[in-house]
Amino acid sequence: xxxxxxxxxxxxxxxxxxxxxxxxxxxxxxxxxxxxxxxxxxxxxxxxxxxxxxxxxxxxxxxxxxxxxxxxxxxxxxxxxxxxxxxxxxxxxxxxxxxxxxxxxxxxxxxxxxxxxxxxxxxxxxxxxxxxxxxxxxxxxxxxxxxxxxxxxxxxxxxxxxxxxxxxxxxxxxxxxxxxxxxxxxxxxxxxxxxxxxxxxxxxxxxxxxxxxxxxxxxxxxxxxxxxxxxxxxxxxxxxxxxxxxxxxxxxxxxxxxxxxxxxxxxxxxxxxxxxxxxxxxxxxxxxxxxxxxxxxxxxxxxxxxxxxxxxxxxxxxxxxxxxxxxxxxxxxxxxxxxxxxxxxxxxxxxxxxxxxxxxxxxxxxxxxxxxxxxxxxxxxxxxxxxxxxxxxxxxxxxxxxxxxxxxxxxxxxxxxxxxxxxxxxxxxxxxxxxxxxxxxxxxxxxxxxxxxxxxxxxxxxxxxxxxxxxxxxxxxxxxxxxxxxxxxxxxxxxxxxxxxxxxxxxxxxxxxxxxxxxxxxxxxxxxxxxxxxxxxxxxxxxxxxxxx
Numbered sequence: 001x002x003x004x005x006x007x008x009x010x011x012x013x014x015x016x017x018x019x020x021x022x023x024x025x026x027x028x029x030x031x032x033x034x035x036x037x038x039x040x041x042x043x044x045x046x047x048x049x050x051x052x053x054x055x056x057x058x059x060x061x062x063x064x065x066x067x068x069x070x071x072x073x074x075x076x077x078x079x080x081x082x083x084x085x086x087x088x089x090x091x092x093x094x095x096x097x098x099x100x101x102x103x104x105x106x107x108x109x110x111x112x113x114x115x116x117x118x119x120x121x122x123x124x125x126x127x128x129x130x131x132x133x134x135x136x137x138x139x140x141x142x143x144x145x146x147x148x149x150x151x152x153x154x155x156x157x158x159x160x161x162x163x164x165x166x167x168x169x170x171x172x173x174x175x176x177x178x179x180x181x182x183x184x185x186x187x188x189x190x191x192x193x194x195x196x197x198x199x200x201x202x203x204x205x206x207x208x209x210x211x212x213x214x215x216x217x218x219x220x221x222x223x224x225x226x227x228x229x230x231x232x233x234x235x236x237x238x239x240x241x242x243x244x245x246x247x248x249x250x251x252x253x254x255x256x257x258x259x260x261x262x263x264x265x266x267x268x269x270x271x272x273x274x275x276x277x278x279x280x281x282x283x284x285x286x287x288x289x290x291x292x293x294x295x296x297x298x299x300x301x302x303x304x305x306x307x308x309x310x311x312x313x314x315x316x317x318x319x320x321x322x323x324x325x326x327x328x329x330x331x332x333x334x335x336x337x338x339x340x341x342x343x344x345x346x347x348x349x350x351x352x353x354x355x356x357x358x359x360x361x362x363x364x365x366x367x368x369x370x371x372x373x374x375x376x377x378x379x380x381x382x383x384x385x386x387x388x389x390x391x392x393x394x395x396x397x398x399x400x401x402x403x404x405x406x407x408x409x410x411x412x413x414x415x416x417x418x419x420x421x422x423x424x425x426x427x428x429x430x431x432x433x434x435x436x437x438x439x440x441x442x443x444x445x446x447x448x449x450x451x452x453x454x455x456x457x458x459x460x461x462x463x464x465x466x467x468x469x470x471x472x473x474x475x476x477x478x479x480x481x482x483x484x485x486x487x488x489x490x491x492x493x494x495x496x497x498x499x500x501x502x503x504x505x506x507x508x509x510x511x512x513x514x515x516x517x518x519x520x521x522x523x524x525x526x527x528x529x530x531x532x533x534x535x536x537x538x539x540x541x542x543x544x545x546x547x548x549x
Contacts, residue, residue, distance in 0.1 A: 012273040012274040013274060014274050016057065016274055017057075017058075017207070017303070018372065018471070019372060019373075019468075019470070020057035020058055020372050020373070021057050021058075021367065021373045021375065021461055022057065022060050022278070022373065022374045022375070023051055023056040023059050023375050024060045024062070024339075024342060024376045024377060025044060025059050025060070025061045026343045026377060027039050027040065027061055027064050027086055028062075028073075028412070029412050029414045029415060029425070029430075029432065030044055030047065030377060031043030031044065031047050031425060032414075032426035032427075032428075032430065033046060035426065035427050035428055036426075036428070037426050037428045037429055037430045037431050038085050038086075038430070038431050039086075039414070040087050041064060041087035041091040041094075041095050042087055042091055044059075044061070044095055045094060045098050047417075048098050048099060048102055048104070049102075050443060051102070052103070052104060054375075054457060054458055055458060055462050056104065056461065057104070058107055058206065058207075059099060059104060059105075060108075060109065060209045060374065061106065061107070061108055061109060062109045063109045063211075064083060064087075064092070064108075065078060065111075066078035066081045066083045067083055068118050069083070069085075070116070070178050070179075070396065071176055071178075071179060072394070072395075073111075074111050074175070074179070074211065075115070075117075075118075075176065075178060075179045076115050076116055076119065077115070077116040077118040078119070078120075079199070080196065089203075093203060093204070096203065097204075100204070105207070106204070106205050106206050107205065107208060107276070107278065108200055108205050109208075109209045109211055110196070110197065110200075110209070111211040111212075112196075112210065112211070113181060113182065113211065113212045113213075113215040113216050114173065114174065114175065114182060114215075115179070115182065116179065117177075117178045117180055118178075121133055121136050121137075121182075121192075122180050125137045126164055126167055126171070127167075128166075128167070129167055129169075136182060136188070137172070137180045137181065137182060138180075138181050138183050139167060139169045139171050139183075140161070140169060140170050141169055141170075142169070142170060148160075149161060149222050150222050150224045150225075151224045151225060151247070152224075153225075153243060153244045154173060154174060154175060154176075154244070155175055155237070155238055155242070155244055155282075156175050156176050156396060156397055157242065157243075157244075157401065160173055160174055172218065174215050174252065181215075182216075184216045184257070184258070185217070185257070190264060194264060194268050197265060197268050198268055201268070201272045201275065206275060207269070207275045207276035207278070207302075208269075209278045210278065210279045210280060210301070211280055212282050213262075213279035213280055213281060213294065213301070214253050214254040214282060214283055215253045215254075216258050217253075217255040217257045217258040218251070218252055218253070219250075219251035219252070219255060223250075223251045224251070225247040225249055225251055226247070226250065227246060227248065228246060228247055228248040228285070233246070233284075234284050234311070235311060235312060236287070236308075236310070237284045237307055238284075239401060239405035240405075241401050241404040241405050254283055254286070254290055258294075259293065259294070259300065262279075262294060263299050265277070266301070276302045276303070277302045277303070278301075278302070278303055278304065278305065278337050278372075278374075279294055279295075279301045279303070279305075280304070281304050281305065281306040282306075282307075284307070287306030287307065288306065288308075288327055288330045288331055289330060290304070290306070291304045291306060291327075291330075291331050291334055291336075292330050292333070292334055295331065295334030295335060296334060297333060301334075302335065303335040303371070303372055304334070304337065305336070305337040305339060305374070307345075308323045309323065309338060309340055309366075310340070310341070310345045312351060314352055315362070316482050316502065317479075317482060317502055318480055318481060320485055321477050321480035321485070324369065324370070324475065324477065325477065335372065336371030336372065337373075338366060338369050338372070338374070339366075339373070339374035339375070339376065340362065340366055341376040341379055341411065342374065342376045342411075344408055344411075345408075345411065346385045346410065346411060347376075347379070347383055347384055347385045347410070347411050348362070348379075349382060349383070350384045350385035355504070355538070356382060357504075357537065357538035359382045359453060360453055360538070361538040361539070361540060363379070363453075363456070363457060364522075364524070364540050365485070365500050367460060367461065367464050367470070368464075368487055368489070368498045369475075369487075370473065370474065370475045370489070375457075376411070377415055378415055378438075380453065380454050380457040380458075381415075381438075381441045381443065381446060381453065381454055382441060382453035383438055384435075384437065384438075385411055386409075386435035386437075388406070388410055388432060390402055392409075392432065392433055393407060394431065394432060395407035395408045395409045395412075413433065413435050413438070414426070414430050415443075416434060416439055416441060416442040416443070417442055417443050417444065418445075419439055419440075419442055422434050423438060423439055424442065424444075459523040460522070463542075467544075468491060468492075468494075469489045469490065469491040469494045469495065469496045472491050473489040473494075473496070474490050474491065475487055475488065475489050475490070476488045476512075478497075478512040479509060482502065482503070483501070483503050483505075484499065484500065484502065484507050484509045484535070485500045486499045486500075487500075488512055493547045494544065494547065495514065495544065495545045495546065496519075496542060496543070496544055496545075497511060497512060497516055497541075497542065497543040498540065499511075499526075499533050499535065499540060499541040499542075500540045501536070501537060501538060501539050501540065502538075503537060503538075504537040506535065506536055506537060507534075508534050509532070509535065510531055510532055510533075511528075511531045511532075514546075516531075516543035516544070517544055517545065518541070518542070518543050519542045519543060519544050522540065524539045524540045524542075525539055526539050526540065526541040528541070
């Protein structure tokens, strides 16, 4: 187990997370080490060299706690133990040690808003109305006609209330009925969860990705959500087929009292050196405002993200400009965290119908935005969304809304490491099928191709590391239209000009004012004639200069 006292004596960069590149690992699908068809913690250890060669600063590992796996680890039955399918606590300690030995920090996915119904806390809570944990979950009486207490909906479909015959009351669940919501109005619940955070910090983790961070606190008066006008509806946090989008979620989440708990959590993290937090904000109408509120000052979250670039809207130059400038205007004190893909959304190469050159271009663009970057496993291989037949579907979300929404399994299929059976992921039939088209994109295949997207990711992350301005600098947008996006990043007297051709046609662009020198270390092909840049299809140009005074 980690030695927190020794860690406090280390000389550390507390701001390492600003501009870091974080690599998300979905452990079920990364590498099977014991022949059960499911990825595990030893499998991650076996692949640590791949992660190190990418050049990322940290990994974020999706949940591996004990769980009945109805939502694949996001239904936690024991916060302080590893589910046997993933390994042991000793395996986790070894993973942290191996990662740190390669200069990689480790963030874990904490699911604090709800537990599994199999958690000991809930078993006790549901046993009576007067036990020691009777108020640890959100319980409410039925209306006189027996219907739920209010109109709140579950993200996974249907009412957010489930009847319990033991207590003769309803309990709240924002996700599966088997995922009861904890009652954050109870200070004992907060204390117990802060102890969970301390437990993992003592084991050596470097921070947390906080699942559904704005769902922690509910309106204690249980007021109905009002309807949301159709013109304000979107599919950022729930698919369009889901009636969850029909409500304005004023009362079932994003309550002001949540800030008090986040301050307490930050206080715990401040007891340890160089710890960071990334909050997932599931808020379709007020996402950036919530990011602002949750990251203001230095006593809340370090950073947060919502779904601006994780949705279906194509990121044209004008769209990117709108999002970046809106963020800079609204989230004036906070720090951004950007991602194009994760374990909950269709892979961006398929979602935006991108060609191979376009995938490289957008990968570079992501890593040139102001903020921290999250990359999802398989992104570095240019993986597309896999088709999973209904008969092979695992995700309860997909089963509920099939066929208009096919769930999240298509982005969770196993990593292809080689052209061997099951892509080298497992010697047995894996929990989800390996997509046939992914085999040609296996790591061993791309290792041999200097022009592969894997080698591109390695090269561009290295390029980014060579320019602290790209990681930590401010930004200006010199041009943004459907054809060309030009960003100017500035930091400590240095400037980097980044010009992107967002089309399959050759484009030209004039450099912004100032003295510029082309940086040819970037893995792109461009030509500079005097002050005019000629960009072939899906190519980018980079130049460096001094900040003008």
